[in-house]
Amino acid sequence: MKILFLGxxxxxxxxxAVKSMLKPVVRxxxxxxxxxxxxxxxxxxxxxxxxxxxxxxxxxDILTGGEKIFYKLEMQEFINxxxxxLRPANYPEAAPGRGLKYLNVGTQKVCVLNLLGMADxxxxxxxxxxxxxxNLMDKILAETPFVLVVFHASMTAEKGTMGYLLxxxxxxxxxxxxxxxxxxxxxxxxxxxxxxxxxRCGSFMSVGGFLPENEIYKxxxxxxxxxxxxxxxxxxxGVIVTLGDDGRAQAIEPVNMxxxxxxxxxxxx
Ligand SMILES: [Fe+2]
Numbered sequence: 001m002k003i004l005f006l007g008x009x010x011x012x013x014x015x016x017a018v019k020s021m022l023k024p025v026v027r028x029x030x031x032x033x034x035x036x037x038x039x040x041x042x043x044x045x046x047x048x049x050x051x052x053x054x055x056x057x058x059x060x061d062i063l064t065g066g067e068k069i070f071y072k073l074e075m076q077e078f079i080n081x082x083x084x085x086l087r088p089a090n091y092p093e094a095a096p097g098r099g100l101k102y103l104n105v106g107t108q109k110v111c112v113l114n115l116l117g118m119a120d121x122x123x124x125x126x127x128x129x130x131x132x133x134x135n136l137m138d139k140i141l142a143e144t145p146f147v148l149v150v151f152h153a154s155m156t157a158e159k160g161t162m163g164y165l166l167x168x169x170x171x172x173x174x175x176x177x178x179x180x181x182x183x184x185x186x187x188x189x190x191x192x193x194x195x196x197x198x199x200r201c202g203s204f205m206s207v208g209g210f211l212p213e214n215e216i217y218k219x220x221x222x223x224x225x226x227x228x229x230x231x232x233x234x235x236x237x238g239v240i241v242t243l244g245d246d247g248r249a250q251a252i253e254p255v256n257m258x259x260x261x262x263x264x265x266x267x268x269x
Contacts, residue, residue: 001105002029003148004255005174006036006060006238007181010202010209011044011229013259015054017201017236020261022059029240033105035112035150036201036238037176038063038085039071044210044227046071049078052085062086062101064114066152066177067124070096088116088152089136090126100136102143110146113170115162117153117177129153130165137169145247149173156182156196163194171249172241174198179208181237181254191248199237199256206230234259 004026009018018036026034038055042048046068052075055063062084069087070076079085079097089099101112113136115129133149140147147170151162159175166173168190175182181199188194202209210227217225235258242251 001033001108001110001146001243002031003033003035003172003241003243004029004031004238005148005150005172005198005241006034006201006236007197007199008037008039008176008179008201008209009041009055010179010200011041013229013231013234014041014200014202014209015051016261016263017234017259018055018058018060021236021257021259025236025255025257026059031240033062033110034060035062035064035148036060037066037150037152039065039068039152040179040209042072044229047075047085048072049074052078052082056084061103062112064112064150064152064176066116067121086112086114086150088114088126088129090115090129090132092127100140105146108146109144110148111140111144112148112150113140114150115152117151117155117158119158120154130162133162133166137166141169145171146243147171147247151175152177154178156184159196160184160194163188163192167192171243171247172252174239174241181256185239185252185254187249187252193239193241193249193252195239195252195254198239199235199254201236201238202234203230203232204235205232234261
């Protein structure tokens with residue numbers, strides 16, 4: 001089984017990269033399941049309903065979130081009706097949506113689990129993701145050995161620790177949130193595919209997909225300035241994980257492709 005984990009989709013540039021490149025990448029690599037972090041699709045902050053539906057149409061199977069998943073208020077209601085959009089499982093149980101989803105991929109049952117880290121998350125403070133993950137594993141493994149964990153966290157040490165906690169139990173622990181692809185993809189000792197951060201779908205020549213000018217102002221003066229999407233050097237980034245029939249990882253390969261479709265640039269700049 002091959003799973004493509006796309007990096008955070010940032011704004012219209014990210015949407016365009018997915019629209020123009022996802023189908024060929026899936027076809028050329030024999031991908032069976034596509035999972036993407038989608039909390040920054042709508043202008044970089046949150047996920048609107050229309051954008052979510054557009055991404056399903058483009059071929060993404062599961063959309064995951066993080067600290068920004070509820071920034072668009074309409075998502076607080078919509079997520080209850082669309083079980084292929086996940087919010088971190090360490091939100092309070094009564095919060096809208098769910099953090100875990102079982103689905104069939106071919107003849108196999110797969111579990112996708114979304115978690116949020118603790119370090120440097122200034123707007124959301126949730127339950128300890130290590131305790132939540134550890135407690136959930138027995139229940140999940142009774143259902144399937146195909147366990148795909150998307151850990152939305154800021155600190156590489158936190159993400160690495162989750163990888164080792166779940167090594168041999170999860171098929172993959174994939175870090176998101178930083179939007180910068182890390183060079184540490186590997187298969188851990190007991191068969192778990194791991195990367196600290198799987199990058200971004202969106203502008204590469206930018207600050208996290210945003211125009212540098214306003215980010216410089218914010219960092220220099222410590223005052224608010226709106227972040228604007230950037231379209232320079234648009235990329236599709238992520239990793240493709242290959243799993244054996246036992247649910248253990250056989251390979252993890254980075255994807256880092258330039259998007260040559262300029263139509264979004266012409267219409268949105
Ligand atoms: Fe995030």
